[in-house]
Amino acid sequence: MNDHVAPRRPELVCPAGTPASLRTAVDAGADAVYCGLQNATNARNFPGLNFSPDELGKSVDYAHGRGAKVLLAVNTFPPAGQFQLWKDAIGIAASVAADAIIVADMGVAAYAAREYPQLRLHLSVQAGASSPEAIRFHCEEFNVRRVVLPRILTVAEIADIHRQIPCEIEAFVFGNIGMMAEGRCSLTNYVTGVSTNMDGVCSPAADVRYEEEADGTLTTRLGSFVIDRYGCGENGGYPTICKGRYSCSAQPEPYYAFEEPRSLNLSALLPDLMRAGVTALKIEGRQRSRAYVRSVVAAFRKAVDEIMTGKQPSLTDLIALTEGHKETQGAFQSKSWR
Ligand code: SF4
Structure with a gap:
């Protein structure tokens, strides 16, 4: 990897499980927040989480008023005969002027691209697109503008993919991590x-x-x-x-038997990821508290800003916020991680 290539300023994409968390993330320095509606159209469909259409509209206004974007996750796979709920979610995203929708299902992507061509499409990690061929297919067919990569790739593999695709790359840098390729776990x-x-x-x-x-x-x-x-x-x-x-x-x-509980923390790999072509850094945790959101977003905001001004990033100790008080760089560092 060439250390002399100046990294592009990445977008810090932060979790918002509730309107209050969204405001916390924006105030702590998020460039973008991602959230979901209160139904099965998003992959964090837990009681007490997520947004009503009215809350989403007000939250978009709050974020836009402070220069931040709102990305709506519509990233589950509609069961047969239930597509209307996903259509409605996309219509709501368009009506509140969300900055992008994050989709996984090809039918949902095709519907959004056809009916709302002005709405920016991001390919969710749930799509499990981990090869240039799969990513290019979504770009060419549905005008996907960004892919969220599954957490199964090394930094060198990400750099290689970056050279072969026409869209932006978003990568997870912190939070919960499962041991299955996303979108494949039953x-x-x-x-x-x-x-x-x-x-x-x-x-x-x-x-x-x-x-x-x-x-x-x-x-x-x-x-x-x-x-x-x-x-x-x-x-x-x-x-x-x-x-x-x-x-x-x-x-x-x-x-x-599968994997010890631990969290992903790539704060030490940020410069490498940015040089590899990652232009959006994603923090996991829509189910976590506002205190978690505030601490993690502020820590990554500081680190990214330091990198962009040519400084060595100071890495805040986030171990208290990790699962099992243990952290890993997962597959990003080594394929030997299970
Ligand atoms: S890999 Fe683990 S965390 Fe991920 S969906 Fe499966 S059971 Fe849940």
Whole structure:
């Protein structure tokens, strides 16, 4: 990688689970915020999260008044016969002058490109487009202007893709990370019957149980499945199937069979990502608190601004905000990460 190539100023794309979080993100220095409507059209369809059409309109006004953009996630896959909800979401995005919609499904992309050609399209990470061929297809067919890359690529692979595609690249730099290629995971369907990719929720809250035993241990369940058991004093995490501890005949002691809970943190790789052609840096966490949003957005705002003025970025310690108080650079650093 050529260290003498000056990086382009990237857009800092920040999570907004609620109107209050959106205002917090904008005030903390977000260039853009992304959010969803209160239904299955977005991949964070949790109770108490997301925006009514009226809240979305007011939030767009708030962001635009401060020079920030609003991107609406319409990034789930409509089940057969239910396409109208996704059509309505796109119509709402256009009516409130959202700056872009983030789509995953080809039918949704085709509808938006045909009916609302003025509306900018971003390809969601949920589309799982990780090759130049797949990305170019979406650009050529639906005029997609930006791809959000799956978290399965090294920085060198991102640079290679950048040279071969006609659109912008957005990459996750912080937050929750699962172990499956996005848009491909059916673990929640298997356990609860609810689809991550069509209903927009991994580990739905209605199926989550926390059971405290008489000896002080805590059992977490999703549906009828035990996801983890925590000893006295151990912090019990949200039961997510890919991050549970399981025993099997080969290894009777419970262990993280898929992946240990930890968060992505690429703050140390920001200059490399920017040189590789990433023009939008995405922070995960629409389900997280305003305090999380404020701290993480401010930390990345500072780091990006320092890079753009030629300084070494000062990396704020965000470990307290990571899952399991552990962080990883995942596949971005090494393909050996599971
Ligand atoms: S179970 Fe894990 S890999 Fe699957 S959608 Fe949920 S977080 Fe992602």
